[in-house]
Amino acid sequence: MIEHIATEGVSSPEVVDELVKLLQNLTERPRFGELPGGRPGARAGDNRGVPLVCLVREPASAGLLRMLRAHLHGAHPGRVPHAYHCFPDTDETDGAGPAPSSLKRVSAVLVSVARDLSSGANSRYGRHGFPRFELVYWLMNQPAGGDHESGATLFSRLRERHLSTNSGDDLIPREALETGTAAAPWWVRVVLKLAPSFWFRAKLGGLAPGGEYRWLLHQPYLAPHDPGTVVGFAERLGSALVPGQGAESREDPGQLAALLVNAFLEDVRQTYQRSLRRLLSGRRTAYPVVMLDGIRRDNGGYALLKLINDVRNDTGAFDPLVVISGSEKVPPDAAAVDDRAPTPVLQANQAYETWTRKLATNSRTRRPTAWFLPLRVPPVTFEPGEVQPTATLTVRSAPLWSRASVLTVVGILLLASVLALGYWRVDSLLEAASVERANHCGRDKADPNFSTLRMFGGECVGVSSDAIPVFDKVDDARGKKFDNAQNKIAEQNKAVVKAHDEHSERPYATVVYVSALSGQSDDLTTNTARLMGVAAKQAQLLERTGKSDPLVRVLLGNAGRKMQHGGELVDTLRTLVEQDKSIVGVLGMAQSRKPTLDTIAKLGDIGLPVVAATLSVDSIPLNSALYFQVSPNNDREAQVAASYARVTHPGKTGAVIVHSDSDDEALRDTYSVNLGADFDARFRKAGFEVAQAVYNTESGVGKVDVREIGQGLCGSSHQDEVVVFAGRPDEFRGLLDGIASACKDDAPVLLAGDDVMRYVADGQLRDQHPEIAYDVLSFAVGTTACERSTAMYKTMARIFDTVCEDLVDSSLGGQSELAFDTLEVYSHAMLQLKTATFTSGHVWKAISDIGRLRVEGADPGFAPLSGESGEIAFLGGQVPHEKRISVIHVDKYQAPVLVVTCEPDSADDRCRAPEQ
Template sequence: MREPVTRPRPVREQLPSGGPELLTLLARLLRRPRRGDRRLPLLWLVRPAADGATAALLRRFAARRAGRRVPHAVLDLAGRPAGDDVAAVLRELHRQLSVEAFGAPRLRFRHYPLADWLMHQTLAVDLDAADSGRAALVRRLRDWRGRRAGDDPQVGGDSGLGTAVHLLLWLLWRAVPSVVFRIAVSGRVPLVGRQYRWFMRQQYLAPRQSVTFLGFAERLTAGWRDGEHPAQVEKLLLHAFLEDLRLAYRRRFWRPGDWRRTAYPMLVLDGARPDNVGHTLVRLVDEVRNETGRNDPLLVVAVAADPPPEPAAARPLTQAEEVYEEWAEALPENRRLRRPGAWLMLLEADDRDVDVPVGGVPPALVAPDPPWWARRFLPAAVALALVAGLGVWAHGRWAPDCRPWPADRVSVRLVGGECVGYSDTAGQVFNSEPGQDRLRAVQRRIFAQNRAAEEVWRRSDHRRPYLTLVYLGSLTGNRTRADEESYVSEREELEGMATAQYALLQESAAADDAALLHIVVANAGRQMRHAGDAVRMLEGLARDDPTVLGVVGLVDSRTSTAAALRELNRVGLPVLAPTLSADRMDANSSLYLAMSAPNRDQARMVEAYARQVLRVGEAHVYWTTGDRSSLTDDLYVATLVDGLRERFGDRITRLDEWRSGRRLTQECGYPGMLFFAGRWSEFDGFMRALKECGANPPRHLVADDSVNRYMANPGLRASAPGNLPVTYVSKAALATCAALRTAQAGRDDARGSFLTWIGADGLLDPPRCRAGTGPPVGERVSLAYDATMMTVRALESLAARLRHADTGRRWEPRSVNPVGVHAEVLRQNAAGGYPGVSGLIRYAPDSGEPVAKRLALLTVAKVPDVDAAPVEVFHCGVADAGPDPGCRATPR
C-alpha cells in the first residue's frame, strides 16, 4: 500500500488583529510621492502583549525584497542598557541607517556626526587653560575634518634651494589647509563651511551667544557642556540628525540620484515605555518638529505595552486609515499651537492574534522603483547616446587635423576626406601633410597678425577702418612626398596677403585713415571640388560679420570654381583672383576682378614669341587636365587650347592630350615649338617622357603659366629629369627680385616698399630678395598683394569720404558693404588704373578682366639648376602707364 502523502502546512505569521490595515497604512506612508513630500506621524502602537513579534514582523517586511528595500532601523529597547540616553539611541540609529544595504545611495550625515564628535571631546575647563583648550579643539577639529597635515616633510641640506623647498612644502602641507579651515569655520564665505554656518543659525543652545562656531563647539565638549540645559543638548543632536535626513531627501532636478529615494526611512522602537528612552525620543521628535517648523522624512513606529502620557485617545488598529486621515487634517492647527503630541498618532491592538498566511499579507514594505529617468542605467545610457551621437555626427566630418568644434570664425568639416571650411585662428590650421611646413607657417603668421590688428583697432578706439578678406583656395588634396612642398601657389598667395596685412600694421598709431586687415583662410579642397560647401559656410560668416568685404584666391579655373563664383555673386561678395586666367570667368559674377591677363592674351604672346623670336612656322601642342578631371571641367586648359587654335590656326600640326606614362619619342629633335598647355602637376612626367630623347631633345620647349607652380618648387626642380631648357609664361615678371631692386633704385615707392616688406625679419619664412641670400619672391606673392591692397585702398577712400566732416569719428563697419567697395575699386580704376607691384591693372567697362596686363616669358637654361634665376626673354602689355606697346623681345 502506498503511504499517505503528508502535505506541509502553509507558513503563517502571527499578526495582531488589524495587522493587514497596519501594513497597508505603513506601505502608504513609506511610499514617497513623485511630487512633493508628505508629513509623517509618530505612530505609537499599543499592544498589551508586546513581546517583540510585531517589531520583528515589520522588520521582515521592510527587508522582504533583495533589491530595493525601505531604509530602516529597529531598536530593541528592552535589550538595551538601562542607562541609555537619547545620544546613545541616535548613535545606534545613525549606525544602522548609514549602512549601504538598502539598494539605494547611502544616507550621508554631515551635521549629526560633527555634533556627536564634539560631545566626546574633553578640553580643559580651567579659565587659565582656556586658550590652550581652544587651540587643541582647533587642531582636533581640523584633523577630524579630513585635512590632516601630518608631519612636516623634511628637506635635507642647508642650501638656499633646500630652504626654499622646505618653505614651499610647509605652505602646501600646513599653511594652506589651515587658512582654508579658518575660512570655513568663520562662516563668512558663501559655499564654504555650510555645516558650521548651520550650527550658528539653528535655534538650540543660543548659538549667537558664542559669536563664532569655535566658541559654540567648545560649549558642546565634555566638561563645558555641564553648564548647558540637557534637553537643549538633546534637541540639538536630534535636530542635526533630522537635518541630515532632510538634506539626503531633497530633490534637485539636475541630480537624478536625488529622485532614487522612493521610500522614507523608518525607525521601529520595540519595547517603548513612557518611562524609558523610547518615549523620550518620540517626545523630542514631536517638540523639534513643532519648534523648528520643519518637516523631516523619518517615520517613527513605537511598539509599546502602554499608551504614552500625552493626552491622546487610542483608536483600534482596524481603523488605521481613518485615524491617519483625521490626524493629517488636525496637524496644521496642532503644530501651530505647539500642542504636546501634535505629531503623535495612537493605535491600539487587542491581545487576540489571528493567523494570516504570508501570501495574503497586504502590500509589502518595499521601496518602489524610481522613475525611469532617475535610474542608474540612465547616466550610462545618456553618455553612450552622446558618444554615439557624437560619433555619428563626427563620422565623415572630423579628423585629427580637422576639428569642427563651434568657435568664433572657425567652421570646418570633413568632406571627401578633406578638411573644408574656414578659420582665422591657430586652433585650426589647414593641411597637416608632411612637407607643408611653410604653408602652415604662413597661416599661423596671418592668424597672429589678426590678433595684432584687433589689438591696434581696439587701442585706436575703433577709429581706423577695419575690413576682413577671405582667402579661398585649394589647401588640401595633393599627394606629396615627405620632402615635397606641393602647395607653393597657395602658400605664395597667402604670403602676399600676409605682406599686405603686415604693411598696414606698420602704419603710425595716429594714422586714423589707415585701414587694418583681418584675414580668414578658407579651404575648398583639391581642384576647388568642394567650393560649394566652403561658400555656404562663408555665406553665414558674411551674414554675421559686416567687416567681411571680399574674397581673394580661387586658384584653379574649373567648372567648380565657376559655380563658386556664381554662389559668391549671389551672396554679394566680390572676388579678386590673383591667378585665374580662363577666358570670360567674369561672366559668372558681376563682382569678379582678375589680377592676371586672360588666356587669350597668353595665346597671343606665345604666338608672337614663336613668330618673332623663335621664327618657327608650326607648333605641337599637348594638353593635360590633371587627375580626375576633363577638358570640359578644366576651363583654364580648355580656353588656353581654344586661344592657341585661334592664334596659330593650321600651324598647329599636332594637338593632343598627354597622359602619364605616354611616350613622346616622336618629339625628339622636333624643330618647331613644342608647347605644354596643361597643369603643373603633370609637367614633371611630361619632362620625364622627353628624357628618352637623350641628346636629341625638341629644340624649343615652351610651357604655360601653370608651370610657374612647378618652377617655384625647388624640391621638384632639383629632381627634374635631364637638363632641358624651358621657357614658360610669367604673370608677374615685374616682381622678381632683380626687377624690384631696379624699381627701388628708381624711387618706385610701391615696388620699393614691397621689396622692404618681403625682406623684413619675422614675416615671410625665409625672407625674400635679400642681397646675396634668400629665395626668389614668387610671382603669386605680388599678385595676391595687389589684390589685397587694391581692396584696402578702395575702403580707405570710402572711409575718407564718409568721415570728411568728423575725423575723430569711430569706424562703423556697416557704413559700407562689399558691393560698394567693389564699385569704389572700379571708380578708382577708371581714373587710370591701379599701379600694382605686378604691373598696371586696368579694367574695361563691364568687364572683370584686366586690359593689356603685362605678361612675360621667362627662360631657364637647366630646370634642375634652382640657383639660376630665370631670364625674361619676351613680354606683352603695359608695365606702368601709357598705351599698350604690344609684344616684343625683352632687351638683355
C-alpha cells in the same frame, strides 16, 4: 480602592505567555509604515501608537520584568533591543506634581536607558544613537555665566564639543592625521584648520545640514524662537542640571523635562525613519523596549511616564518605543478609578485592542492617561527555572534588500551601472564632440571659426581667420612654410584689428583669400608664394600711420583642391557678410575650371567683387560683372607667344598645340582648352601651320596620355615645328617624361603657357629633366638677384625671417607678385574712396576706374596702378589693358633666365630684353 480580581489557578507561565504575546504585537515592526502589531484591517494613521504598558503587581510578583527581560534577550533569532532600569527603593512621599528634583531624576533615568540602548549589548542594527538628547543634556549641565561673555564662552564650548565629537579618531588615528596634514601643502593645512569651524557655524546658522541644532530651534517646548539662535536658546538651558545652579527659577521645570523627554523620543523616531538616507534602518524589524521597574511617585517613575504621555499628546508623532513599567499602584497618580481600573493581565491583548480604538480621541483631548494601558498582574511569583511559556518572542528577519551584504552588492552594481552609464554617456558625448570637431576641421565650438569650416571628403573647406589645416601634405618642409605663411597673416590680422580700434579714422576692410588648398607639392609651393605676397602687402599697410592709409584684414578660404566646393564656401561667406559688414571682396582664386567659374558667379550674386591673381580664361568676366583679374587673359598671352615664336624661330613653319580636354564638363580644364584655342588662332594668324595634340587628364581605355604625346613629338617630322604647351605643371612634367624617354638629346622646340611657371619655380621638378631646354610665358617675374630685390621681397624677408637668397628660386613663378597686386588693387581702391565708410559696391566702382585716365583724361586718381607684376589699367573693364608678359628660358643644365618682357602698348618687335 482597587478591585481585586480572582486569580485562583493562574500560573506565572500563563501570565508570561500572555505578556510575551502582547510584546510580540507591540515590538514587531511592519514591513511598510510604522503601525505595530500588523493587526488585520489596520491602516497607516489609524490609531497609531504604542501604549505605556503599566503592570500593576503585588510585591510577590516583583520578578516579572526581569523575566520579561530574559525573554527579550533570548528572542529568536536575535535579541529585541531593550533597556532595563530598576528604580531605587525609597520612601514614598505624598505631594501633587513633580518634586523639585524630578527633572534630575527623569534625566538620570533617561541617561541610564540611553546608555543601555546604545551599548554593545544590543545587536549591530539594534543600537540607538541619541544626538539630540545628548546635546540637550549637555547644555543643561553647562554652568551659567553671569556676564556678557557667557554667550561667547558657551559658543566656544559648543564648538569644542562639535569638533571632538566629529574628530573621526575612530576612523583615522589622530597621530596619522597630524602626520599626513604636516606633509600637505600650506593651503591644505589652512583649509583643514578653518573648514571645521566654518562648517560648525554653518550648521548653527541653519545653512548646512545639522539635525540636532536645527531640531532644537523647531521643537515645541520653551519657545525656542526666543531669542531664535542656538546659542541664545542654549543659554536659557544652561545650569538646569548643575547642582546649586538650577534653571528652574528662570524656566518652567515641566517644560525643561518635556524638552529632555522629547529629545529622547525624537532620537528614537529618527532611528526608525524610512528614507533613502537610512536604508540600513530597514534592518530594524523590532521596536526597542524600555522596562522601568519599581516606579513610584517619589522616585520619579510616575513623572517620567506622565512626561512621555504629555509629549506624545503634544507632538502627535509616532514613537516606536515600547515602555513597560512595574509598580504596586496604578500610575501616574496611584489612583484607580473605574475607567482606569487595570485589566487582568490574561486579557492583555484584548485590552490593547480596546485601547487602540480609544487612543485617537483620548490623545486629541489631551487626557493625562491617554497612552496608559494598565494591566493587573495576579499575586504569583516569578522565579528563574520555572516552566517556560508556550509563546516565544521572534524577531522577523531583516528584508533581503536591507542586509549589509545585499546593499553592498546593490550599491556596487548601482555604482557600476552609474559609472557604466556615465562612461557611456561621457563617451558618447566625447565621441559626438570628437565627430563634431572632426567635421569642423578639429575646431571646438568655442573656436570662432567652428561654424565657418567643414570637412568635405578629407578636405577642410570654408573661411577662417587663422590657418586652415591641410591633411594630405606630402612634403613636411613645404607644409611648414605653408603653415608659416598662414600663421603670419593670422598674426597680422590681430594687429590690424588692434590698429583699427586705436585709429578708427583709418579706412578698414576685410577681404577673403580664396584658393584651392591641398597638400600636393606644387599646390603647397604656389599657395605659399601667394600668401607670402599677400602678407607682405598687408604688413606694408600696417606699417603706415597716415589717417588715410588703409587697414586690411585678410581671411583665408579653401574651396577644395579642384575648387569643387566653391558653392559651400560661398554659402559660408553669405552668412559672414551679413554678420560682418567690413567684408568687401575676395582675392586669389585658382584653376580656371568650371567649379571656379561657378564660384565667381555665385560671389557676384552676393555682391562681392573678386580680384583674381592668376586666372586668365577669356570668358571669365562674363560670369560676373564684379570680377577683375591682375593677369592678362589667354588671348593676350597667345598673341605674345606667337610673336615671340615668329621672332626667335623664323625657320619654323609649323606649331603643335598641346592641351587637354575631357568629355566630362566637370573634369574639363577650361584654362587648357581656352589657351589651346587662343594659341591655335594666334599662331595661325602669325603664319604657322597649326596642328593640335589633345590628351586626357583622366586615365582609361582609349584615353591619350600626355606622356604618349611627348614621345610622339620626337622625330624628323617635327623638326620644323614649335611645340606649344597649354596645360598644367604636373602635365608638363609628363610631357617632358615622354620627350626624355624618346629624344632627350634632340628635343623639339618647346614653348609653354604661364601656369608652367609653377613648375619652373620648383627646383626639384626642374632638376628631373635638366637636359631639355624650353621657354615659358610668365605673367610676373620674381627677383633674379638679391641686390635687385624690390620692397615686396625685402618685406617678405623681414616678416618671414628669411634671407633674400632663400626667396629667389621660389619667386620665379611670379605668384607672390600677382597675389601682392590683388591686395594692392583693394588698398588702392580704398585710398581713392577717401572715406573710412564704404561698401563692396563702392570698392567695385573704384577698382573699375583704375587706369580710366589713359583713355578719358579724367580725374588723376584714375591713373594706372603700377603693381609688382606690371602696370594695371582696367579702363572701366575687368581685365588689365595689355598687361606685361615675359618669357623665361630654361636652357640645358642652366638656371632659368628672363629673355624678354612685353609691356603695354608695345609693338610686337619692341618687346625688350632685360637690362644686363
